[in-house]
Amino acid sequence: MSNTQTFTDLYAEVQHFYAKQVQLLDSRAFDEYAATYTEDAEFQHSPGVPPAVTRTAILAELHRFHERFEADPVQRRHWFNGFVLEPQEDGSVRSTFYALIVHVRPGVREPEIGPSCVVHDVLVWSDGVLLTRSRRVDHDHAA
Amino acid sequence: MSNTQTFTDLYAEVQHFYAKQVQLLDSRAFDEYAATYTEDAEFQHSPGVPPAVTRTAILAELHRFHERFEADPVQRRHWFNGFVLEPQEDGSVRSTFYALIVHVRPGVREPEIGPSCVVHDVLVWSDGVLLTRSRRVDHDHAA
Amino acid sequence: MSNTQTFTDLYAEVQHFYAKQVQLLDSRAFDEYAATYTEDAEFQHSPGVPPAVTRTAILAELHRFHERFEADPVQRRHWFNGFVLEPQEDGSVRSTFYALIVHVRPGVREPEIGPSCVVHDVLVWSDGVLLTRSRRVDHDHAA
Numbered sequence: 001m002s003n004t005q006t007f008t009d010l011y012a013e014v015q016h017f018y019a020k021q022v023q024l025l026d027s028r029a030f031d032e033y034a035a036t037y038t039e040d041a042e043f044q045h046s047p048g049v050p051p052a053v054t055r056t057a058i059l060a061e062l063h064r065f066h067e068r069f070e071a072d073p074v075q076r077r078h079w080f081n082g083f084v085l086e087p088q089e090d091g092s093v094r095s096t097f098y099a100l101i102v103h104v105r106p107g108v109r110e111p112e113i114g115p116s117c118v119v120h121d122v123l124v125w126s127d128g129v130l131l132t133r134s135r136r137v138d139h140d141h142a143a
Numbered sequence: 144m145s146n147t148q149t150f151t152d153l154y155a156e157v158q159h160f161y162a163k164q165v166q167l168l169d170s171r172a173f174d175e176y177a178a179t180y181t182e183d184a185e186f187q188h189s190p191g192v193p194p195a196v197t198r199t200a201i202l203a204e205l206h207r208f209h210e211r212f213e214a215d216p217v218q219r220r221h222w223f224n225g226f227v228l229e230p231q232e233d234g235s236v237r238s239t240f241y242a243l244i245v246h247v248r249p250g251v252r253e254p255e256i257g258p259s260c261v262v263h264d265v266l267v268w269s270d271g272v273l274l275t276r277s278r279r280v281d282h283d284h285a286a
Numbered sequence: 287m288s289n290t291q292t293f294t295d296l297y298a299e300v301q302h303f304y305a306k307q308v309q310l311l312d313s314r315a316f317d318e319y320a321a322t323y324t325e326d327a328e329f330q331h332s333p334g335v336p337p338a339v340t341r342t343a344i345l346a347e348l349h350r351f352h353e354r355f356e357a358d359p360v361q362r363r364h365w366f367n368g369f370v371l372e373p374q375e376d377g378s379v380r381s382t383f384y385a386l387i388v389h390v391r392p393g394v395r396e397p398e399i400g401p402s403c404v405v406h407d408v409l410v411w412s413d414g415v416l417l418t419r420s421r422r423v424d425h426d427h428a429a
Binding site: 151161163 | 292294297298367368369370382383384386398399400401402426428429
């Protein structure tokens with residue numbers, strides 16, 4: 001938590017941060033999405049896939065992961081909800097929340113929804129900007 | 144953004160505004176719902192349907208749209224999530240967020256969910272009250 | 287609403303309260319979950335089940351309700367959304383919001399979602415801590 005911030009300010013800032021982050025991801029603005037992580041960030045988004053470490057590796061992992069969608073015109077929407085925030089003594093904030101991924105295909109009104117996940121983030125401030133320093137995504141069906 | 148408001152205040156006010164707006168819509172309190180729009184508002188909620196302009200036209204469009212449910216005892220629930228807010232120089236606020244519409248039918252525990260949408264609003268203050276000046280709803284399956 | 291609190295502070299506190307409350311419920315930390323209710327709380331979560339009154343009775347009802355899952359390795363996730371808050375003259379806050387329950391089973395990527403509910407809570411402060419004094423859950427498919 002930044003030095004002068006109240007919990008209320010933190011809560012609004014974190015909610016807005018995630019809203020912007022998922023819109024970048026779902027519009028496949030991968031460079032801008034990767035820029036919401038610290039340079040040394042650790043990112044583990046799928047069970048069985050080793051974590052990507054550094055922003056460059058996260059970007060590479062995003063491109064690798066999305067190759068599966070090259071022949072599949074799916075629009076993904078990440079829904080994040082229910083943020084529990086625990087400010088730490090070092091100024092970082094642990095953030096634990098629920099995620100559902102919505103998959104929409106052209107002409108199909110009812111989306112496919114899943115997986116259901118719990119996301120464990122550590123957020124930090126860098127020059128006044130909130131960034132994700134680490135993310136671990138636990139998939140409920142793979143627990 | 145009103146003159147004296149912080150971003151944190153704005154974020155809470157906008158979230159609360161939408162929570163009240165969807166409860167009015169889903170309970171079919173159409174007059175009260177239409178009153179959450181400015182008198183000159185523009186409202187485009189479905190692909191292929193021309194926008195309704197003015198509060199009176201929005202109200203008429205709501206009644207027209209809901210005729211399909213007269214013989215269908217569905218309870219709709221609008222879920223709005225992930226608000227990205229961009230305060231503008233003219234005091235209005237651009238608001239971009241995700242929506243899912245949940246349809247529940249009597250005796251059926253598992254709802255039908257869809258469509259998945261991205262909503263593009265412009266919000267303004269009128270006599271201290273937040274209102275929607277324009278809404279464009281993009282349906283993901285019709286993109 | 288506590289005496290010195292703004293609506294913005296209240297809104298963030300209530301969102302965070304519910305985020306923590308559902309994580310306790312979904313991880314089956316029933317003692318900690320029951321502790322988010324007042325000692326004299328009233329809790330009606332299912333149509334046709336009489337309300338549990340007092341924290342002790344709520345805890346007993348939670349254990350009774352979850353017996354059905356002993357042979358069913360389901361991970362439940364409660365999604366709460368769209369909080370409408372009405373501070374009352376006695377310092378309590380009426381809170382009305384939407385809920386969807388997500389059920390995930392091992393190895394099954396797409397969760398079962400439902401029922402869709404509207405939750406009617408009364409929240410109070412006790413020694414500076416926010417607690418639920420009453421909850422009534424209306425299930426949309428049973429309306």
